[in-house]
Amino acid sequence: MKKYAVFGNPIKHSMSPLIHSYFAKSLNIELSYEPILGSLDKFETEAEKFLKNGGLGFNITLPFKQDAFNFAEIKSDIAMITGSVNTISLKGGVIHGDNTDGSGFIKDLKNNIKYEVTNKKILILGAGGAAMGVIPNVLSEEPSELKICNRTFSKAQILSKKFSSFGDVDAITMDSQKKLQFDLIINATSIGINNLKFDLPNNFFKKETVCYDMSYGKAANSFMNWAKKNNLKFYNGLGMLLEQAADSFYIWEQKRPLITDELRSILNKQL
Numbered sequence: 628m629k630k631y632a633v634f635g636n637p638i639k640h641s642m643s644p645l646i647h648s649y650f651a652k653s654l655n656i657e658l659s660y661e662p663i664l665g666s667l668d669k670f671e672t673e674a675e676k677f678l679k680n681g682g683l684g685f686n687i688t689l690p691f692k693q694d695a696f697n698f699a700e701i702k703s704d705i706a707m708i709t710g711s712v713n714t715i716s717l718k719g720g721v722i723h724g725d726n727t728d729g730s731g732f733i734k735d736l737k738n739n740i741k742y743e744v745t746n747k748k749i750l751i752l753g754a755g756g757a758a759m760g761v762i763p764n765v766l767s768e769e770p771s772e773l774k775i776c777n778r779t780f781s782k783a784q785i786l787s788k789k790f791s792s793f794g795d796v797d798a799i800t801m802d803s804q805k806k807l808q809f810d811l812i813i814n815a816t817s818i819g820i821n822n823l824k825f826d827l828p829n830n831f832f833k834k835e836t837v838c839y840d841m842s843y844g845k846a847a848n849s850f851m852n853w854a855k856k857n858n859l860k861f862y863n864g865l866g867m868l869l870e871q872a873a874d875s876f877y878i879w880e881q882k883r884p885l886i887t888d889e890l891r892s893i894l895n896k897q898l
């Protein structure tokens with residue numbers, strides 16, 4: 628049987644095994660997909676062992692995406708740009724590294740939410756790995772502007788410099804004096820994971836502003852509550868999770884699984 632997996636730490640709550648098993652079943656492909664709790668200092672050894680034992684590929688979640696980048700022998704363009712890999716595939720004995728987080732995010736916006744980023748004013752909150760993973764894909768859709776706002780301003784500046792050749796991107800502060808009003812606000816911070824209260828200046832949004840949290844479940848509640856309080860449309864990152872998984876599945880099996888309402892409701896019950 629074909630062997631796939633997901634490496635992470637922690638890994639217990641990962642929904643990837645459920646998603647990939649569902650995809651495989653729906654396409655009549657026999658495969659196993661196991662969650663692997665990676666040891667913090669032994670990623671390379673354990674990843675190598677999985678492939679030596681017949682593994683054909685695996686996903687990588689926190690905190691191993693940069694380790695996976697170093698582990699890959701050949702890297703896709705987007706992996707090179709972000710310096711992070713969430714999908715390893717073994718092809719002809721060569722270890723390939725790709726990153727489907729950004730493509731999954733854009734697909735969720737376009738295919739599921741039916742939201743076009745082109746010519747929109749976008750705000751990304753946060754400047755960690757999650758933000759970095761989607762910024763190049765957002766810029767390639769040609770928004771009219773992309774601002775990055777982060778608690779530690781210098782990190783937002785580093786990211787905006789890093790991606791300045793991809794489009795119009797700047798770092799801003801919460802108390803920016805300029806009049807800023809966004810069409811789409813993306814939360815890529817871990818504020819919700821820590822269950823902290825969320826707040827944004829009133830001038831950042833208007834009544835049509837759409838809010839998107841890259842996390843889901845309880846972790847998305849802080850931003851969701853803020854969006855609801857301000858009567859704004861809100862989406863969580865479950866669609867992104869599904870779309871990035873479908874893109875990984877395609878890399879491995881060259882078949883695109885359908886993301887069904889049934890699968891969404893199975894996952895929603897797990898949250």
Ligand code: ATR
Pocket residue numbers: 752753754755756757758777778779782815816817818823
């Ligand atoms: P990830 O890889 O998931 O992006 P990360 O690299 O730890 O995780 O990034 C978390 C992001 O959430 C950072 O942008 C962080 O801001 P700092 O760069 O200032 O640390 C942001 N963040 C975390 N807790 C926050 C809080 N209480 N208020 C505002 N931003 C917060």
